[in-house]
Amino acid sequence: MLHFNNILLIVFFAMIASTIRAYFACQDKAQILRSPWRLCEVFGSFVWADHIILGPFWALISLVCYLLQDMLLFMLIFSVFWLIRSCGEVLYWFLQQFHPRAGNEPEQYWIHRHAPGEAVWFLHQIFWQCISVFAIILTIYFAYHWILTF
16 A cells, blocks of 8 residues: 555656656647646646646655655645636636737747747746745745744
8 A cells, every 4th residue: 555655756756757748748839738648637737838837846845745744735735726726727717708918929928939829828827826825835834833932
């Protein structure tokens, strides 16, 4: 039977391997917006371009939680991530439906060299969603330790 902390190592190596696969998939413009492996979708990557950011994000999270031997922390981050990701997806699709893009052409962003077209928008969105997850977790962590000082 697998121990929970060994699962974190499996996630770490799976995310490294899938990020390498995502990098090569994104070199082919026809692959950028294609669905990745199902494992990637569990971790929020709906297309290969998503996984360029989310693969390293989950690899780092699983490695840190493995080193800390804290599966509960991993599950907390996983749940907060999906809270942020799902809210972001709602907002993304809402804006796609109602917001014109005139004046914000994808070519003006540096990421366009690596992920052209539509990918510019959701890569920026995912980057800030990851930052939000870290911010929420750190806020909870520091608030907890701060309260313990009283």
